Amino acid sequence: MALLNILHYPDERLHKIASQVREFGPELQQLIDDMAETMYAAPGIGLAATQVDRHIRMLIIDLSEEKNALQVFINPEILSMDGEIVGEEGCLSVPGIYEEITRAAHITVRAQDRQGKPFDLTAEGLLAICIQHEIDHLNGKVFVEKLSRLKFNRIVQKLKKEQKKNM
Numbered sequence: 001m002a003l004l005n006i007l008h009y010p011d012e013r014l015h016k017i018a019s020q021v022r023e024f025g026p027e028l029q030q031l032i033d034d035m036a037e038t039m040y041a042a043p044g045i046g047l048a049a050t051q052v053d054r055h056i057r058m059l060i061i062d063l064s065e066e067k068n069a070l071q072v073f074i075n076p077e078i079l080s081m082d083g084e085i086v087g088e089e090g091c092l093s094v095p096g097i098y099e100e101i102t103r104a105a106h107i108t109v110r111a112q113d114r115q116g117k118p119f120d121l122t123a124e125g126l127l128a129i130c131i132q133h134e135i136d137h138l139n140g141k142v143f144v145e146k147l148s149r150l151k152f153n154r155i156v157q158k159l160k161k162e163q164k165k166n167m
């Protein structure tokens with residue numbers, strides 16, 4: 001197992017669009033395990049492959065306290081969404097920033113598990129928010145880009161200042 005480096009906004013690699021996973025071999029299994037270790041260490045409740053500079057359609061989520069309920073979504077597709085939910089979101093690629101974001105309240109997602117077996121899942125609440133947040137990453141989108149231009153610009157300025165300080 002290994003800890004992976006998480007890209008930080010505004011790294012342009014966070015804007016890459018991920019491609020379909022076609023092989024479910026040992027390389028993918030290793031990446032899933034390494035991403036899980038990285039997410040738990042952070043700590044975070046979700047992680048998209050994009051965030052560790054692997055541009056394939058794979059994301060992981062674990063909402064449990066005990067960190068023992070890993071959910072793996074490969075080639076996820078949202079089949080339906082309805083309603084609205086507002087929740088405070090954070091992102092491991094945008095450390096220290098927490099903002100309220102409006103998302104669909106109920107979604108049905110189709111994906112494959114780590115063996116490649118397809119499944120459908122209906123989600124609401126934090127799980128629905130998290131799946132949408134992670135699928136956005138696979139499409140090159142980061143949650144701060146959903147904010148007003150004023151809020152977004154302030155955050156980018158702040159992040160650039162932080163980065164300078166840490167050089």
Ligand code: GNR
Pocket residue numbers: 043044045046047048051088089090091092093129130133134137
């Ligand atoms: O750890 C995370 N917490 C979180 C909280 C509210 C909404 C979404 C998230 S996902 C985030 C981890 C992350 O950056 N995933 O891409």
Ligand code: NI
Pocket residue numbers: 090091092093133137
């Ligand atoms: Ni994120």
